[in-house]
Amino acid sequence: MKKRATPFELGFTPLAEKEPQGMFEERLAGICILYAGKFQRSAMDVRTSRELREDMLLELGGTVAKKAKDATHFVGARLPHVEHVPSKAETEIDARIAKGDNVIKLSEKKLIEMLLPTFEESRAMLRGEVKDGIERWNRWRSRWRTLSGGFVQLPGIDLTEADLRKADLMVIPFEEAKFSNARLEGVNLYDCVFRRADLRGADLEGARCGRVDFSNADLREAKLAGAEFTGAEFTGADLRGADLRGADLQYAKLAGAKLDGAKLDGAKLPQGSKRP
Incomplete structure (x- = not known):
């Protein structure tokens, strides 16, 4: 069967084409992402703009979380060559995960793949x-x-x-x-x-x-x-x-x-x- 590539070339194995399971505003329904940290936009690196992180998420049926307790996913900004110090929001998310809550932490690369x-x-x-x-x-x-x-x-x-x-x-x-x-x-x-x-x-x-x-x-x-x-x-x-x-x-x-x-x-x- 002929294969096609994933939405963004990040080294993932291409998936076989199939009937869509959900498109546009249906695709991310129920997803609530908490963003934390100072994100930087760059044309040279895999980084996201506010328009992609927030506006695109809303158009695809998802929502932006205001508090850690409401999030289904978490994305924290990370600066290259800088030691990462977890934010208060990330610490709260880690506590939820430790208690067994189903919260997913995403890198910016994985977020891009999603959006x-x-x-x-x-x-x-x-x-x-x-x-x-x-x-x-x-x-x-x-x-x-x-x-x-x-x-x-x-x-x-x-x-x-x-x-x-x-x-x-x-x-x-x-x-x-x-x-x-x-x-x-x-x-x-x-x-x-x-x-x-x-x-x-x-x-x-x-x-x-x-x-x-x-x-x-x-x-x-x-x-x-x-x-x-x-x-x-x-x-x-x-x-x-x-x-x-x-x-x-x-x-x-x-x-x-x-x-x-x-x-x-x-x-x-x-x-x-x-x-x-």
Whole structure:
């Protein structure tokens, strides 16, 4: 059975795709988290913003605890390279645990895993199967962003014919995903991975595809006119019949790519490349 990745790549074993057991406001119903300490936001580290910790928790059906006696979960802020001294709240939580209460202590990494969208939620938002799906997706992304991406892993997702023109899709792995006839005009796809993905007939006109990996992807009849492909990888990609007119491919890697029948009028090709 094909496997997919967990919501955030933290080294966990991917789980097999299955029917959702609870999505969005249902998913964390009954969860009450007590936060303690001074949390620091960082684009370089695995740290959380208040918007992710609190607003996202509420949107997913959970609540923020005010007192240790009400909490089902506890997350304490920890500073790197600083000796940890338990806060009063954490001491109270430890006392509850010692008495046998079912309270779970989470690291910020585990909290992130809990609060980021699941595969099923991501698919529903990006396919427009929920109200304001793209807007909700973008809001979720704005609450968790690091320089290395690290948002969700979506290999094999089916976004056939999806309208993604307003979606924030940078730095997401889409290996073996289905994007045939999807609308991606003008979208910034920086550092995305489309290895072995199906992009037949997809519209990427004017898209920004810096460092995107299209290795062995199927891009037959794709609309790529005017798109920018600086550092993009097309090794083994099938671009037969694709519209690449005016596209910037001068720093792309096209080794082994199939370009028969592709429209290349005005396209900037890598130095030394021969037009088919």
